[in-house]
Amino acid sequence: MKFPFLKEAITSLTKKPSTELYPLVKKEAPEGYRGRIKFHADKCINCGMCIRVCAPDAITRTIEKTEEGDKITFQFYLGQCTFCQMCADFCAKKAIELTKDYSMVGTDEEDFMVRGTFIKKLPPKPPVPPAGAAPAAAKAPAAAPAATEKPAEKAEDKKEEK
Amino acid sequence: MFKKLIEKGIEKSPWLLHINTGSCNGCDIELVSVITPRYDAERMGFKLAGTPRHADIVVVSGPITSQSKERLVRTLAQVPDPKVVVSIGSCPRSCNVFHGSYSVEGPLDRYCDVDVSIAGCPPKPEAIIDGLAKAVEILKTKRRGK
Amino acid sequence: MTNHLPIIAIQVLFLGAFISGLVGYKSNSLRKFVIFLATGTSLVLTLMLFKPVMMEGQIISYWMGNWVPVSDWAIGIGLEVDQLSLFFGLIVTVTVFLGAIYSFKYMSKDNGQDKYYVVFMMLAGSVLGFVFTGDLFNMYVMIEIMTFAAVGLTAFRNHKAESIEAAFKYLVVGSIGSSLILLGTVVMYAQFKTLNLAQITALLNNAQHTPVILFAFALMIGGYAVKAFIVPCHVVAPDAYAAAPSSVSMLFSGIVNKAGIYGMIRLVFVVFASMNLPSMQFLLVFLGTITMFIGVTMALAQSDFKRLLAFHSISQIGYVLTAIGLSTILGLTGGLYHALNHTLFKGLLFLCAGAVLYSTGTTDLNKLGGLAKKMPQTAGLFLVGAFAISGIPPFNGFVSKWLVYQGTFAKSMETNNPGYVFVTIVALIVSVMTLASFIKVTQSVFFGQLPKEFENAEEVPLSMRIPMWILAALCLVAGILPTAVIDYLIKPAVLAIKSAGNYVAVMMGQEYATKIYTEGIAIPKYDYAMAGWNPTSWLILFGVLLIAFALVALTGGFNPRHIVGAENNNAKFDVFFSGEAAEHSHVAGNDLFWGLKHNLKGYFHFMHDVHNGVVNDYALMVVSTTALVMLYLFLLVK
């Protein structure tokens, strides 16, 4: 009969336990951990690539037509997510981020929803063309960032659940 | 006083029953790691019970496959009151990547009230500890409500 | 008046056989009445002997036809009831009475009942005659009647092949035993020209143990070993016990093998007065030890309820033989106590087996299960019997087994012989194994899941339960009042064993005895008192604790609100089977204890091969045992 762990057991008695006191001492997840999704609605351009790459269909998008433009809501359902980071990787604008927050505990569905809403303005109605088309075409790219500025402010009220 | 003592006991000694309903074992391994020396859930009184009759908290992992559905329902019924059902990982919540499969009959809330869900695929052991702590609170309120 | 009681008690039983044969085929109830009256009268008569014999210490002698000894030479047949005889006589009458009551309902499904009762009463009368008689040849006659009655009863359910087979085996081996006894008797008569036990005792007291006497002695030991089913002469017992109706199996274990034990005691202690020889003590202790060990291990391997009980009978007889082989006061007390207890609990267990057979039609442990729900009383009574035989306090088996352990160990201290410690160890292990095999029966018959085909099983009728209740109550009484039992039953019997001189004096007259026992009749002392075990105070403790528990329960410890019934059709009350639907998944008796059997498989295979069922081998075993005993006696007993 051999008791290979006898010595170790006895010596462990006097040593400090290797247990982490988790709920008392908070713990940071390691670098690269894929936790709760954070959606930066201000960066999103509604390309829909994330939806296409999401294997479990955790991302839904609703589009409401409003006067100002399309009110677009991205909804990430953490209860369905595999945390594979595909969406973040494929996001051209880096609007999706998987944070290190691992503690995702909830009692109902709402606790697992990450939503982000922004309004995609309709392209401005083409004004009566002034003298030449070329300057108008050159102006439009300059106007586009200004147009996205506004919805970004509105996106402040996006729901960011803890 | 007796009631208070029992409540204290319930708070301090929740026993878990783990049901795997076709999970990929990711969550199961994380749950087991909760009772390893590193996380040592036993210091909070958690213990893995072998049978539903001993359990207070039922931890379900996996999408409910059609094979396991019947067994799950029967086992859940056999747990004595008060009991709390905890779903662990995304699968019982929504079937995750398996949803829509011909052999999956989830999600779990079709068959019982899920009291606490822990998201993650799989959740980190710390998250499981958080979820179980929440489950204990719910267990206490359930005991009081009786 | 008291002088006539023994012969009347015997004759009432034989008369009962005769009358029930005459009138029995006419009317069921008349026959039952006759049987009840006969067995009841016999019981009352032996009970009436209790006061003069057990309490006042009289020894009753009765010369048939008043053929009293002429000039110190016994010519007639005498009955002599000393305390030992009465002790066994009480066992016999109680067992017969309860067995008869049980038979009324139990046998009602069989045909040919009138014949059954005739043979039944013959068996009863012969054993009572055997223990009351004071005549060597009469002993042979009675045991011969007993054997043939037993064979007839074994074959009673002759529509089953097993019954016929068992009866045949029993007939062959039993006849060999009887012939050995007869041969021994003949040799004794040739030597002493008398058949009276008392006179032979007296003559042997002064005579040398010549080879002829040793020859006769060995033959008789062999013969009575067959009657008591002592290993290796036990081989027919399991078949016979299992094949006979349960009320008869109860008689077999209660009185038939007790008759063998009584014959042994009477011969080795009183007639041959040989038990102060260490070699004789060793012989009996050795036989007893292997008997109890082989009996119990064979029982562990059985899968039939009654066969299992039969092997336990053998095992328990081993205890009795071991204890009386010690030949100390403590040992004899333990041995006789265990003989009494064995009758009580084994009778109870056989009746339970009968009840199971009555309501389900089988005793196969692998088929039965879950009967506790259908037959709660039988299950409870069976548990009492099982605990008693396993020696769980406060039942009676504990007391007597404890005396046996004490006795063997004290003997080892006394003689400084380590062999007796070994006997103690074996006795304790055998006790645990007994528990194991009864756990097996409990699990496979009464608990677990109920097979579909027994869903309509019912509790047995009241008249079958009454004897079981009485036996269970006696088990408990003998367990919690050991001091009373020892004072009134065991102690006189033990003293009677030890005082052969008294036996002679009563039968042949005081003058004759003093002439023979020139240095005076030794008066034995009973130097043992129950000290280490006081069950009454223990029981009081138990009661107080129980009350305390009841209080806790009432004040909300176990809130009855939480105890949920199991009557509705909810999955919640299914047995947990890892979520599977509760199909029939009863662990059968054969599959229990594989861990044990696996480790001892060499031994079990050997035992399996020995019990091969070939009658020739069995006869050979009996004869060679006798030969070995003879050899042993010739070589070692001086």
Added chain:
Amino acid sequence: MNNILQFLFYILIFPGFAFCVVAGLLIAGIDRKLVARMQKRIGPPILQPTYDFLKLLGKETIIPRHAARKVYLAAPVVGLLSLVTVSLFIPIFNFSIFDKPVADLIVIIYLLTIPGVALIIGGSASGSPYAGVGISREMVAILSYELPLVIVLLTIGRKVGMALDGNITFSLKAIVDYQAQYGPMIAQWSMIPAAIALLLVIPCKVGSLPFDIAEAEIEICEGPLVEYSGPPLGIFKLNHAIKMFIMTSLFVTLFLSGAGTNFVALNVLIQFALAVVVTFISISVLKAITARLRVEQTFKFYWTYPTALALLSLVLVWLGL
């Protein structure tokens, strides 16, 4: 009247029911803590068994459909009662509640089998196939450890009997007196193998880890306990804890006892402290470093090593050493 009250005090408070419960739960808690520390864990609080017990009192009791109701509910209580009864008979150094010897070692051994039997009968009555497997294992375990246990006790009886009056004695009081006179039993080198054998028997008797084949929660769902829930389960767990205390306390009385001090309270404390030490040596260490054996391995183990040790002791004592 005074006598009865005193008797009631003995039974219900000390050294009976209440003391047993407290000591048993404490020892079980200490054992769990020690095992955890040996595995480098923090481990549950010492009161954890108490919490478990209290919780189980508040749970629902489900009686399965196949169960024999009365036996099923009575079994744990009978086991507890017999354990409490044993506690009354074990002397704590020179303190014993009976003046006369009422029960000796064999009685105690038989009474100590009752909790095992109660577990078996209760499990059997629950009607579960897992329980069927469990009870068979439990029974084989009883068969296994009983052989060395019996030999150890006979050795002690022989040793004490030879020293006192040449007569056999299994009286616990005589054993304690003997130790008061000649020093603790373990100090005699011929008794050391017996002591080791008894130390090896204790884990199986209380059903702790290398030998907890009957209650293997992973393979057979806690065996006989599979269907129990609520208060009856709580009482079984309590039995388990009390058995731990009683077995270790018995070891202390048999091998480490002596005259003790004049104060009962101090004696009790010493007894308890020694019992904790014995628990540590024989239960906790084994539990921390071993994995579960199979049933036939357990049987083989007990009928070889501890039996050989006990026999060695018996032979030594027989030779008068």
